[in-house]
Amino acid sequence: MKTTNENQITLFIKQQNINKIQLVITLGGDGTVIWAANIFENISVPPILSFNMGSLGFIAKYPASSIIKVVNTVLESESIFIDLHSKLTYQVFEGENILTGTCINEVCIDRGINGSLIELEVYLNNEYCTTAIGDGLLIATPNGSTAYSLSAGGSIVHCAIPSILITPICPHSLSFRPLIIPDSVIIKLKVSENSRHLPWFNIDGSNKRKINLGTVIEIKLSEFCIPYVVLDDGYSNWIGRLRDILGWNDRQRQKALKHSPML
Known part of the structure; x- marks a missing residue:
């Protein structure tokens, strides 16, 4: 050299x-x-x-x-x-404000410092999937499958597999297991009006911010x-x-x- x-x-x-x-x-x-x-x-x-x-x-x-x-x-x-x-892109629709960006490991929505549960409505390709009730939810790439998602009980996924991981954080249900879905799916998360308090949103463990009830987050594969x-x-x-x-x-x-x- x-x-x-x-x-x-x-x-x-x-x-x-x-x-x-x-x-x-x-x-x-x-x-x-x-x-x-x-x-x-x-x-x-x-x-x-x-x-x-x-x-x-x-x-x-x-x-x-x-x-x-x-x-x-x-x-x-x-x-x-x-x-x-792979990377993911996200858009956060909060009233008239739109926040956009990319993530490498995971998009995280959690309860932050609050002790109460949060509720997130999950939609896959605009079809209602479930309501996640617990400490939060991770939407992760295969790269992120060995990071926070792994600690939360998610699967380990090779980066050559075209997929997106949906991993609950301490869910309020024993039957809510992690999912691995095709990376062609567009995921939408809506903060339920029934959520007991405002959740926090962060990307790859940084840029943490509080989001309001009714906020919609759209996540999909980056080009x-x-x-x-x-x-x-x-x-x-x-x-x-x-x-x-x-x-x-x-x-x-x-x-x-x-x-x-x-x-």
Whole structure:
């Protein structure tokens, strides 16, 4: 890797430079990757090569200690593997106000600091599905299936599966199980007038805001994907990270009790 002196470093200005970027390299945790990808909100995202310096690093795929080796390999390769991860777009209709944006992991509507339940009417392609009563609801991408949705009991979904996850947060019903639906479905959530208080809305754990009763949130697949650079095929890379980082189905084998004079 060639060294760079300070005269070759250019300050990034989003409005001027965003269309010139061909590769994004992140140093940090999964939150850093999400922040970098969100810079390219309504345009094509360039390939992202991520190095983990955070606490977990499931989507930050490589250790920071390997940065020189990995970057050199990528730059010298004639072809590289790309993992395409889907994004979601959302529109929040609150009276005459419309809030729009994209999310990478999940759209979250929850009860916030209040102790009472909230009620959300769920519609799939304009057809009534159910009313979610509980602490809240997550609408997640496969990328987000290993984030908040997983902690709330949602399924783990490979990013090559074109799907959207609907995961309840502490539902007030034992039969309300998580759903995985096709990514062609348009989801609408309406804050029920019967909700005991105003819920909170946030995207990927940030930009938290309170929303009013009657507010409608429309969520659908974004036309843009997030391309992650990987050095091997995305399948084995994903399986390995499930085991090594999340400890998926990991258990310690029982060992025979050795003879002890104390027994």
